[in-house]
Amino acid sequence: MNKNIISAKLLRWYARHARDLPWRHTGDPYSIWISEIMLQQTQVETVIPYYRRFLARFPSVRALAEARADEVLKIWENLGYYSRARHLHAAAKEIVVRWGGRLPQNRKELLSLPGIGEYTAAAVLSIAFGQSVAAIDGNVSRVISRLFALRKPLGSSESRRHIRTLADQLLSKRNPGHFNQAIMDLGATVCTPRNPDCLSCPLRGLCKAKVLGLQEQLPVAKKRPTLSHKHMTAAIILDRKKRALVVKRPVSGLLGGLWKFPGGERGAKETIKEALCKTVCEELGISISVGKAVASIKHAYTHFRVTFHVYQCAIERGRPKSQEGRLWQWVSPKELRRLALSKAERKIFDVLPHS
Numbered sequence: 001m002n003k004n005i006i007s008a009k010l011l012r013w014y015a016r017h018a019r020d021l022p023w024r025h026t027g028d029p030y031s032i033w034i035s036e037i038m039l040q041q042t043q044v045e046t047v048i049p050y051y052r053r054f055l056a057r058f059p060s061v062r063a064l065a066e067a068r069a070d071e072v073l074k075i076w077e078n079l080g081y082y083s084r085a086r087h088l089h090a091a092a093k094e095i096v097v098r099w100g101g102r103l104p105q106n107r108k109e110l111l112s113l114p115g116i117g118e119y120t121a122a123a124v125l126s127i128a129f130g131q132s133v134a135a136i137d138g139n140v141s142r143v144i145s146r147l148f149a150l151r152k153p154l155g156s157s158e159s160r161r162h163i164r165t166l167a168d169q170l171l172s173k174r175n176p177g178h179f180n181q182a183i184m185d186l187g188a189t190v191c192t193p194r195n196p197d198c199l200s201c202p203l204r205g206l207c208k209a210k211v212l213g214l215q216e217q218l219p220v221a222k223k224r225p226t227l228s229h230k231h232m233t234a235a236i237i238l239d240r241k242k243r244a245l246v247v248k249r250p251v252s253g254l255l256g257g258l259w260k261f262p263g264g265e266r267g268a269k270e271t272i273k274e275a276l277c278k279t280v281c282e283e284l285g286i287s288i289s290v291g292k293a294v295a296s297i298k299h300a301y302t303h304f305r306v307t308f309h310v311y312q313c314a315i316e317r318g319r320p321k322s323q324e325g326r327l328w329q330w331v332s333p334k335e336l337r338r339l340a341l342s343k344a345e346r347k348i349f350d351v352l353p354h355s
Contacts (some may be wrong), residue, residue, distance in 0.1 A: 006147070006206055007172045007179060013202035014182030015297040019044070019189070022051060029103040032060050035125045037115060038083050044188070047319035050079050061101045064092040073257050073340035078223070079344070082255055087115025105129045120336070127177035135166035135180040139187025144170075145219030146191060148206035155221045228304045233263035233276035234348050235313040236294055243330040244322060244352065246339070247283050253303075259339040261310075261348055272309045284328060286318040295351040312346055 016026070021044065023035035034054060038047045057075055058064040060311035063233055064072070069089060076085035091113040095103060108343055110121040133141075142156055144163050152159040172179035190197045196215050198204050209215045237245040246259045264279030273290045280288050291312040291325065299306045320328050331339065336349060 005229045006171050006203060007170055009202045010177060010182045010186065011172060011175065014178060014185060017185070018181065019185055024047060024275040027128065027292045029124060031055060033103055033124050035090070037088055038079065040084060041081055042079065046079070050076070060094050061103065062094050064089060069257055070340060078342050078343050082258060084115060086251065086257060091116065107133070123180060125179050130177060131174045132171060132176045134171045136163060136167050137184060139184045140167060141185055142193065142219055143187045143191045145337065146209035146215055147191070147203060147207050147210055147351050149214060149218060151220060172345060181303045195279050230306050232267040232305055232306050232308045233266060233272055233279060234261040234284060234308050234310045234312060235263050235276055235288060236352060237313050238262060239330050241343040244336060246329060246331055246336065248327040250326065255342045258342050258345070260341070260345050276311060276313070283323055284320040285323055286320055287316045288313045290296050290318050295348070296353065297344065297347045299347065306344065308344060308348060310351065
């Protein structure tokens with residue numbers, strides 16, 4: 001198969017059918033970096049308004065570096081995978097200190113920054129700096145697997161090596177940024193996971209999977225593990241002014257740095273109420289009485305599902321204090337809206353009395 005022909009056909013198709021996306025109207029490396037981080041594990045349509053708001057608030061590396069962490073998380077709220085926002089903030093600070101606010105053009109230096117892996121480094125280097133590096137994401141892997149009828153499951157080390165070799169061979173050296181975006185667009189809009197639109201594909205005459213009638217069977221996916229289910233507790237504790245007690249999560253870990261209602265995961269041998277009393281005491285050093293159930297809220301994360309058991313509670317003994325350095329505060333509904341909360345915590349907020 002002539003790989004130059006594939007590249008030429010793909011670039012001609014892209015010239016006519018490229019998606020009109022805001023980050024494609026700039027050559028600014030900072031803006032391109034922000035878009036690539038936001039696009040990790042997130043649909044393009046979801047990203048666009050966040051991208052515009054983020055750049056309006058933090059128009060440069062230095063502006064991002066000088067922002068407070070809470071500001072960054074609030075702008076990011078509901079986009080998910082919050083470690084991306086924390087890593088962006090940390091990386092911006094490093095870029096200011098090490099390179100005067102300019103994104104490095106060296107692969108090794110880019111990879112040394114928080115939140116930048118092989119794909120993101122390749123995308124930034126090729127799109128922002130015109131370097132000949134193939135950027136391989138899920139869309140690219142799927143297109144190449146079908147194009148060459150690869151039978152090894154995606155995600156296996158052998159499959160990754162093979163796809164990397166083929167992507168490097170296909171890459172247009174004259175216009176690597178457009179090539180990388182072209183093959184991503186093809187995977188996102190034509191060579192989709194299910195029901196690929198082969199009739200609209202510029203590579204249909206060269207695709208081995210199409211010739212063999214395997215376009216629906218390829219690529220071979222790894223078996224996904226069954227999602228586990230966790231039971232979480234949340235305490236609604238109000239003071240005399242009807243302000244709610246909230247606590248800040250540790251910076252590291254899931255949803256790090258966001259605010260939450262007190263509570264935590266139920267242990268295997270605990271009742272919901274036992275778990276609620278225990279976790280609130282661990283977080284804030286107080287004993288509570290558990291009142292009536294307020295809501296049972298279901299939520300799904302990438303690797304597990306959760307049911308939040310929400311109860312009205314009251315402080316029986318002690319005063320809230322920072323355990324292990326965790327911040328806490330009493331907040332009115334208006335103040336709570338300004339805090340960075342996860343989507344699940346927003347669902348809990350929605351069932352609170354807001355009078």
